Amino acid sequence: xxxxxxxxxxxxxxxxxxxxxxxxxxAIRKSVESxxxxxxxxSKEIVKNDLLINKKRFDIEEKCISLIATxxxxxxxLRELTSILSIVTDLERMGDHAEGIAKINIxxxxxxxxxxxxxxPRMADIGLSMLDKCLKAFVNRDTETARRICNEDDQVDALxxxxxxxxxxxxxxxxxxxxxxxxxxxxxxNLERIADRVTNIAERIVFMVTGRMEEINVSKY
Amino acid sequence: xxxxxxxVPEPIVNIIDLSLYYGKVKALKSIALDISKKKITSFxxxxxxxxxxxxxxxxxxxxxxxxxxxxxxxxxxxxxxYSPAIDVTELRRRVGMVFQKPNPFPxxxxxxxxxxxxxxxxxxxxxxxDICEKALKKGALWDEVKDRLHTNALDLSGGQQQRICIARAxxxxxxxxxxxxxxxxxxxxxxxxxxxxxxxLKKDYTVIIVTxxxxxxxxxxxxxxxxxxxxxxxxxxTTEIFTNPLEKQTEDYITGRFx
Numbered sequence: 001x002x003x004x005x006x007x008x009x010x011x012x013x014x015x016x017x018x019x020x021x022x023x024x025x026x027a028i029r030k031s032v033e034s035x036x037x038x039x040x041x042x043s044k045e046i047v048k049n050d051l052l053i054n055k056k057r058f059d060i061e062e063k064c065i066s067l068i069a070t071x072x073x074x075x076x077x078l079r080e081l082t083s084i085l086s087i088v089t090d091l092e093r094m095g096d097h098a099e100g101i102a103k104i105n106i107x108x109x110x111x112x113x114x115x116x117x118x119x120x121p122r123m124a125d126i127g128l129s130m131l132d133k134c135l136k137a138f139v140n141r142d143t144e145t146a147r148r149i150c151n152e153d154d155q156v157d158a159l160x161x162x163x164x165x166x167x168x169x170x171x172x173x174x175x176x177x178x179x180x181x182x183x184x185x186x187x188x189x190n191l192e193r194i195a196d197r198v199t200n201i202a203e204r205i206v207f208m209v210t211g212r213m214e215e216i217n218v219s220k221y
Numbered sequence: 222x223x224x225x226x227x228x229v230p231e232p233i234v235n236i237i238d239l240s241l242y243y244g245k246v247k248a249l250k251s252i253a254l255d256i257s258k259k260k261i262t263s264f265x266x267x268x269x270x271x272x273x274x275x276x277x278x279x280x281x282x283x284x285x286x287x288x289x290x291x292x293x294x295x296x297x298x299x300x301x302x303y304s305p306a307i308d309v310t311e312l313r314r315r316v317g318m319v320f321q322k323p324n325p326f327p328x329x330x331x332x333x334x335x336x337x338x339x340x341x342x343x344x345x346x347x348x349x350x351d352i353c354e355k356a357l358k359k360g361a362l363w364d365e366v367k368d369r370l371h372t373n374a375l376d377l378s379g380g381q382q383q384r385i386c387i388a389r390a391x392x393x394x395x396x397x398x399x400x401x402x403x404x405x406x407x408x409x410x411x412x413x414x415x416x417x418x419x420x421x422l423k424k425d426y427t428v429i430i431v432t433x434x435x436x437x438x439x440x441x442x443x444x445x446x447x448x449x450x451x452x453x454x455x456x457x458x459t460t461e462i463f464t465n466p467l468e469k470q471t472e473d474y475i476t477g478r479f480x
Contacts, residue, residue, distance in 0.1 A: 003477035003478075006477065007477075007478070072435075072436050073476070074435065074439075074463050074464075074475040074476050075463060075464060075465065075466050075471075075472045075475050075476050076472055076476060077476045078463075078464060079464065079465070210465075211464060211465030212465075
């Protein structure tokens with residue numbers, strides 16, 4: 001009764017989730033790079049490519065539903081499929097946040113920013129590293145790493161608070177930059193949400209492996 | 222190995238350290254589990270794992286096989302059913318059984334259903350008519366056959382024949398109904414009717430079902446036991462077994478990683 005074709009299909013699905021993860025990771029990295037470099041053309045490319053991420057999400061969802069309908073998965077397989085449905089939703093939203101950053105860059109137009117970007121790229125680096133580790137934990141069924149990732153979210157939250165405070169002070173000192181500074185707080189917010197969504201994925205990985213739904217890092221707010 | 226016995230509410234059957242031998246072959250190995258009253262309990266596992274042998278122990282059907290010896294104990298309502306004081310005929314009235322292949326008697330629908338009660342001495346026509354109607358209603362067959370109760374049961378479809386057999390078991394007012402793969406010879410529509418009926422029956426009866434169809438176990442049962450090579454590997458609430466089994470062997474079986 002071993003079901004080779006079915007298990008092969010599950011493995012292929014896993015590879016597709018990784019591929020989608022890479023697409024999202026690239027979008028996030030490029031969105032912050034294009035903001036730093038003030039590269040409007042690159043941002044427009046990110047906005048365009050977000051459609052591919054959305055399409056990938058629907059493809060994976062369809063395959064999950066088809067496997068559920070045709071193979072009646074049980075136990076760990078059922079948990080994996082339902083987790084994938086949730087993971088691709090988070091990945092797709094992370095893609096939207098990257099698109100959001102790209103759109104802000106387009107709205108800001110050409111010209112220098114009010115301040116050099118230091119903490120925003122740092123937030124992006126931490127978020128991307130969290131995502132990378134999370135995708136590896138997904139493949140390796142590694143709950144220990146998944147739990148650790150959730151704690152890293154605190155660093156991203158702290159940076160977001162810091163950026164918000166700094167920009168607020170700058171806006172009070174010079175109201176003419178309110179327009180640009182508000183956009184930058186939105187960039188920071190997008191990155192903060194990206195890290196939150198990585199923790200959602202990490203929680204799903206823990207569920208996938210253990211069967212228990214846990215909220216691992218509860219927001220301090 | 223099942224690590225610990227789970228506590229089920231209102232246990233009606235207690236299987237205590239039960240082993241069964243066919244000659245020298247040990248077919249059941251120290252089975253221990255409790256069956257909850259007015260719930261559906263299903264037994265799953267690969268062919269030859271002992272699940273049918275186990276339910277046949279519950280109304281002593283295995284007594285009919287000479288080479289069988291049994292160790293351990295089965296209690297129904299705290300009474301050891303293998304004690305010499307037990308009246309086996311009365312036990313089989315309390316614990317009815319339905320088999321894989323529908324096996325109605327070559328008689329009318331009516332005669333099939335009232336066969337048991339008549340054998341028990343009920344003679345009055347009115348009483349037998351009532352028993353027949355009640356049993357067929359509980360067997361979800363009344364509406365389909367009420368106008369032809371006196372036609373031969375063998376003229377019915379496979380699914381209807383199986384429901385006749387269930388109604389025949391119900392007519393004896395058992396406490397427990399054992400079903401050994403009752404849907405394996407039926408099409409999906411007939412299967413769905415029997416599953417719906419079993420879910421209704423648990424209001425009044427304790428149902429124990431052996432099935433090869435894991436989705437069926439998942440759909441209808443409250444508790445599930447997974448057997449392999451004569452051992453009870455895991456016994457738990459059905460949703461736990463099918464979403465998050467504790468034992469790797471259970472997981473491998475239900476996800477099709479061995480079989």
